[in-house]
Amino acid sequence: MSDKTMTADEAVSRLESGMTLGIGGWGSRRKPMALVRALLRTEIADLTVVSYGGPDVGMLAAAGRIRKLIAAFATLDSIPLEPHFRAARERGAFELMEIDEAMFMWGLHAAANRLPFMPVRAGIGSDVMRVNPELRTITSPYADGETFVAMPALRLDAALVHVNRADRQGNGQYLGPDPYFDDLFCEAADTAYVSCERIVDTADLTKEAPPPSLLLKRHVVTGVIEAPGGAHFTSCAPDYARDEAFQKTYATTPWPEFAARFLSGDEQAYQSAVKEAT
Amino acid sequence: MTAVSRAEYCVIACAEAWRDAGEILASPMGLIPSIGARLARHTFSPDLLLTDGEALLVTPDGTVEGWLPYRQHLALVTGGRRHVMMGASQIDRYGNQNISCIGDWTKPKRQLLGVRGAPVNTLNNPTSYWIPKHSRRVFVEKVDMVCGVGYDHAPDARHHHIPRVVSDLGVFDFATADHSMRLASLHPGVTVEQVKEATAFAVTIPNEVPYTRAPTPAELHLIREVLDPHNTRTREVEA
Numbered sequence: 001m002s003d004k005t006m007t008a009d010e011a012v013s014r015l016e017s018g019m020t021l022g023i024g025g026w027g028s029r030r031k032p033m034a035l036v037r038a039l040l041r042t043e044i045a046d047l048t049v050v051s052y053g054g055p056d057v058g059m060l061a062a063a064g065r066i067r068k069l070i071a072a073f074a075t076l077d078s079i080p081l082e083p084h085f086r087a088a089r090e091r092g093a094f095e096l097m098e099i100d101e102a103m104f105m106w107g108l109h110a111a112a113n114r115l116p117f118m119p120v121r122a123g124i125g126s127d128v129m130r131v132n133p134e135l136r137t138i139t140s141p142y143a144d145g146e147t148f149v150a151m152p153a154l155r156l157d158a159a160l161v162h163v164n165r166a167d168r169q170g171n172g173q174y175l176g177p178d179p180y181f182d183d184l185f186c187e188a189a190d191t192a193y194v195s196c197e198r199i200v201d202t203a204d205l206t207k208e209a210p211p212p213s214l215l216l217k218r219h220v221v222t223g224v225i226e227a228p229g230g231a232h233f234t235s236c237a238p239d240y241a242r243d244e245a246f247q248k249t250y251a252t253t254p255w256p257e258f259a260a261r262f263l264s265g266d267e268q269a270y271q272s273a274v275k276e277a278t
Numbered sequence: 279m280t281a282v283s284r285a286e287y288c289v290i291a292c293a294e295a296w297r298d299a300g301e302i303l304a305s306p307m308g309l310i311p312s313i314g315a316r317l318a319r320h321t322f323s324p325d326l327l328l329t330d331g332e333a334l335l336v337t338p339d340g341t342v343e344g345w346l347p348y349r350q351h352l353a354l355v356t357g358g359r360r361h362v363m364m365g366a367s368q369i370d371r372y373g374n375q376n377i378s379c380i381g382d383w384t385k386p387k388r389q390l391l392g393v394r395g396a397p398v399n400t401l402n403n404p405t406s407y408w409i410p411k412h413s414r415r416v417f418v419e420k421v422d423m424v425c426g427v428g429y430d431h432a433p434d435a436r437h438h439h440i441p442r443v444v445s446d447l448g449v450f451d452f453a454t455a456d457h458s459m460r461l462a463s464l465h466p467g468v469t470v471e472q473v474k475e476a477t478a479f480a481v482t483i484p485n486e487v488p489y490t491r492a493p494t495p496a497e498l499h500l501i502r503e504v505l506d507p508h509n510t511r512t513r514e515v516e517a
Contacts, residue, residue, distance in 0.1 A: 026348060053392070073392030081391060089379070089389035098378065102352045102398035121356060122398035125431035125438075127424040131383050146436070177333035178347040 003168045006223045008038035008230075008267060011193040014223075015039065015158055018067075020048040022108075022154070022189055024161030024182035025234065028054040028077040028242055030174075032162035032195050034230035034267055036060065039160075040259075041266070050154050052104065052181065054234060055250060058084035061093060062255040068095040070154065072104050076247055083251050099128055099151075107154035108181060111188035119148035158222075159189035162231045163215060164239055165205060166196040170221030173205050173213050176237035186220040195227040197239050229271055245278060282498065284446060285310065285511040287465040287490050288410075289501055291444045293318040294491075295406045296361060301325040303335075303346075303354055305362040309514045311408045311444075313505050315363075320500055355395065358437055361404040363444075364396065368421040369407060371458045371479040373440040375400075375426030383423055396425035401432070404439045410514040412445035414478040429457035446515045447473050449490055454482050463490040 012035065015021070025031035036056045046067045051057050053074030060066050062084035074085035088094060099107070106118040119138055123129055124147060138150040161182040164175040172194045174182070186192035194216060205214060230236075233243035233250065250258060262273045292314030296304050304315040304326045319326040319338055327344070329351075330336045335344030346354065354360050367390055368376040375396060381387030399405050405426060409416055424431060429452055432438040443450040448464045460482040461473055466489050473481065493501065501511075 071392060073394045075391060081389075086389040089386055092385040098383075098393055100393055100397040101395040102356065105349060105352055120398075121401050121437075124397075124401065125424070125427035125435060126393065126397040126400075127378075127383070128393060128397050131423075147434075177345075180348060184349075 001169050004170045004218075004221060004224045005168050005199065006225060008034050008195065008225050008227060009041070011035060011223045011225055012038045012042055012044065014191070015044055017044050017046045019157040020050065020155070022156040022159040022185040023049060023051040023056045024159065024180060024185045025054060025056070025231070026052045026178070026180045027075045028234045028247065030162055030176065030180060030231050030236050031056045031234040032160040032230065033232055033234060034227035035160045035162070035193060035195050035225065037263060037267060037270055039065070040263055050156060052101070053082065053085060055082065055247070058082045061085050061088035063259070064093070066094040068097065070097040070099065070104070072099055072101040076251060078242065078244060079247065079251050084255060097132055099123070099132065100126070103128070103149060103151045104154070105181060105184070106151045108184040108188045110151065110153035111155040112184055115153060117150040117152050120151045121146075121148055123149040154188060156185065156189035157191070159185040159192040160195075161185055161192065161216070162195045162227070162236065164197050164236065165200050166194055166216070166224050167202040167205060168199060168224060169202070170194060170216065170218035170224050171202065171205060171214055172196065172216030172221065173209060174215045175209055175213060175239070179215050183215050186216055189220075191222040192220055193223045193225060194221050195225040195230040197228055197230065197236060199224065199226045227267070232274065246274060249277065282492050283512070284465055284467065285515040286493055286498065286501055288444060288446060288515050289314045289317060289511060290493050290497065291449045291463070291465070291490050292363060292408060295363060295442055295444070296323045296326055299323050299326060299361055301327065301359070303327040303329065303360040305329070305360055307362070307364050308408050308410065310410065310511055311363040313501060313511060316505050317497060317500055320505070321497060352395070352398070355398055356402045358403045361406065361441070362399050363406045363408050364399065364426065366407050366409055366416065366426070368416060368418045369409065369443065370418055370421050370428060371481065372428035372430040373426070373443070373452060373459065374421045374424045374428030374431060375407060376421035376423045378423040378425050380422055393423070393425040397427065400427040400438060400440070401435050402437050404441050406441050407443045409443065409445040412447040412473070412476045414476060417477040417479065419479050447476060450481065458482060460484065461487055463488045465490045466492070
């Protein structure tokens with residue numbers, strides 16, 4: 001059976017400018033930040049980013065890597081408004097497909113099921129339709145005759161997600177309270193890169209947690225990256241909580257200064273700089 | 279016992295949104311609606327489901343009774359067995375709500391959160407609103423971005439319902455011929471003039487405006503001693 005382990009730099013070396021990239025997690029929770037940091041060390045730009053947005057969106061926007069964002073929101077949770085996302089939006093830095101959370105989920109479902117769209121009772125009557133003039137509606141062919149939004153599939157060139165444990169073949173396990181939509185991101189993508197807190201033997205995955213915690217199946221996973229602290233500064237329950245102090249530093253430090261101080265070296269340099277700062 | 283505070287009237291006004299709701303999920307956003315939902319669960323709506331704010335359904339004493347991760351929460355929204363009380367950066371006379379941005383969407387003057395789940399909420403389950411600081415900046419003639427759908431945008435939406443808007447000044451509903459906003463009750467100490475002054479559109483004022491009901495002694499005890507002993511409610515609405 002194939003060993004899919006690789007480094008974060010190897011994973012992002014397989015990505016290209018212009019790709020559509022799905023990023024798992026939610027807000028400032030279990031974001032694949034080590035992979036995002038690795039991405040920031042490359043020259044890759046012109047991305048279409050698909051995310052339930054948190055600091056992944058903020059950082060990539062601040063660094064000028066996003067051509068188009070597909071999102072329902074961007075937030076740091078304990079800091080409600082993502083400052084770098086806001087600043088980028090206010091200077092018109094990227095194109096935005098702003099859609100509802102449920103529309104987003106059905107778009108991923110459509111992609112995962114190889115369907116062109118899914119009908120969804122959301123969007124109609126709201127300005128989501130005004131700001132996305134490409135969205136189409138569909139009338140139920142049954143007696144009810146209701147009109148729905150035909151949410152187009154959000155097919156991804158690649159997905160980046162972070163989980164608690166994985167084996168070398170790409171079976172991924174979450175141990176926190178919420179799977180978010182990480183399995184859907186992987187199923188909706190042509191390739192998926194999974195970072196994890198720790199790589200363990202397959203047999204160890206179910207020693208202390210039940211089978212339903214096995215969120216990601218290896219057939220939709222391309223690469224496995226061991227990245228302890230890989231979600232930092234977002235939360236990765238139960239391994240660690242959000243680093244609130246560091247998140248505040250992120251939110252209040254001018255981006256060039258933050259990037260120079262924390263993102264100019266590799267992941268190890270980042271983790272050391274974080275230790276020094278706290 | 280000291281006099282009932284404005285914040286406590288707001289708690290009661292929010293709690294009343296879930297009266298007789300049955301076995302549905304109460305989804306409060308904000309401090310005072312959260313206290314209100316738990317008050318309703320403790321008193322007149324004992325069948326309500328409550329969340330811990332993340333992925334768990336919990337009883338008032340914190341016992342976990344269910345699992346509700348985001349994707350199941352979205353299914354619960356579309357299933358309709360939920361009454362959410364959302365916030366609003368702007369709201370207009372027909373109940374259109376905006377949390378996305380201020381100014382022109384193509385290049386906003388102020389980028390806010392984004393539409394989040396407001397479109398799906400308002401087409402699928404009862405959606406009320408909580409606004410802790412009633413002002414002309416929030417109660418606007420026309421919202422800059424329709425996130426939550428109002429009555430003038432939802433003529434054929436079969437599950438659209440905005441039961442109430444609660445602010446620090448009073449309670450509002452849409453019980454008018456054209457479903458425009460109406461003052462349903464004033465919190466004691468507030469005048470009709472204050473409401474008019476703080477609202478940028480002409481809100482319907484009935485000939486007789488009742489006052490928001492006072493909490494019973496038992497409810498006041500629950501609010502003060504059990505649900506919010508550290509008086510966090512005054513952070514949202516000053517006494």
